[in-house]
Amino acid sequence: MTTHPGHDDVKAAAERIAGVTRTVPVVPAGPAAAGGAEVHFALDFLQHSGSFKDRGAANFVAAHKEAGTLPEAGVVIASGGNAGLACAWAAAAQGVRATVFVPTTAPKVKVDRLRALGADVREAGREYAEALAASRLFAAESGALASHAYDDPYVAAGAGTLLEEILTALPGLDTVIVAVGGGGLFTGTAIAAHHHGVRVVAVEPETCRALNAAVEAGRPVDVPVDSVAADSLGARRASEMALHWARRAGAVSVLVPDASITEARRSLWTDHHLAVEHAAATALAALRTGAYRPGPGERVAVVLCGANTDPATLGQSRSDGL
Template sequence: MPLSFDDIKTAADRIAGRVRPVAVAPLDPGAVPGATVWLALEFMQHTGSFKARGAHNFLAAHHEAGTLPEAGVTIASGGNAGLACAWAAREHGTPATVFLPRTAPRVKVERLRSYDADVRPAGTQYAEALAACEEFAARTGALASHAYDHPLIAAGAGTLLEEIRRHVPGLDTVVVAVGGGGLLAGVATAAHRHGVRTVAVEPENCRALNAALEAGRVVDVGVDSIAADSLGARRASATALHVARHTGAVSVLVPDAGIEGARDLLWEHRRVAVEHGAATALAALSTGAYAPAEGETVAVVLCGANTDPGTLVRGV
């Protein structure tokens, strides 16, 4: 099913008052020469990531349609999508069963359980957790959600761009990290409607969208990055590829060292502790992978903060 701007407008109405509006803060003048850069602090969202938007939209749509089964909802997730699904399920009074790789950070597992989710580790990578989730849904009749590959999920994510534009007049460019592409698909669809450029940022060794754009079709890629717990999809969604091509999204890659550096920079200069996936977006600017033009106004989405702050360079 294609994703449209109308889907995003409907999602915005559906989640209004149920998610936290995004806050923005300016990056220090001169931090990126010639450009005005804003940080979209979406890590302050419910469950600690942008995923709450899509999860609430997904379950609210099924609630409206009367299609929430007694078995509840199930999802495979490296952590953030599972957290959002569990939170939204609790909001709707329905059970949530979450499958995740055994490598998922402990902080995410503990938070999942705090939302009353039935947590089921499966394998060491997202693809293995997804296979277990699909088997469970087929066997129990639970409603299968997805970490990124569903129009309701992507549309919910796209509401973020509408809010950023209200805070940042004259926005030229939005920079987002990409795993499977749900955030990219939603944000780029909304951005394109308003003439805003989207920059899609991936780790060098988690490049599902970049590889798909290069090949002209969705392809499987290897996953080996410090940000793989949230950006470690083996393949981008067909929707993300279509949207990226249709909107002319700029695809860039950043090294793990650059991601670490951006994460440490946020801690040292702002006392903001984000996860590596969120720092990936800022790394596009701090490494020069994306160089804004003179006078360009840029918003960088800091999409999640479900991390162990003790892993920062100086700790807490």
């Protein structure tokens, strides 16, 4: 596979993970979602590990198993939680060991689930970037296969299978709205969207804007990480793949404040009985704030990407750990 995966890689991923991951349910958001537009929610938080990350993890492990490149030491990944959960789930399904490095700020609900999936969980630093450095050292010393939460062609191609499924449920889709951290979901989505002529809206918190800053600078750059959604969207810089596909797909990049993310998450619970994490609500916040304004009759899919959250925090302003 090339550094920048393409639509053929997404199709190959769909074949590898067919029957392994769950087909995404797509449901109408209701008349209050956006005036004049036809808005639907893509509920990919219903994957086995609670987020879209299952797609990339399943493709990564299956591809390396096909190639005979899964070592005895298993796989290692750094994660704020969701990518680690997906990696642990995919590795367990193949009988492979998984070691997951998390920052000390990772939500307890995610750490507890990682251990329940049989992962060897190790804490390192307060940010994802510090956990990543520790995971790379572990890979070098142990011989474990290093996966990546978002900057891997197999992971991105696996994520792209989501839009293919959305299009099956919603023929004639005009726009897909996704939250962006380091850019794995965005990259895969942009690949498939570009192939099918669908607009991509990339949404980030104002204080956690790796892709937006990369587009602005013309190259990936480090950004501060401080957001209510940082446990999932807290990458310090976007991947080269994400920037490449942001340009090629002509993606719309928008920012939303933390307060709107919190309110969108609360509304998903109170109005739709959907308990999701702040990263998932970030995509919806783009519509609620008007950061992205769809036209009358525009057919829009909002990706609700993850639900590994503590339900007790649904009425609170911040989650249990950034």
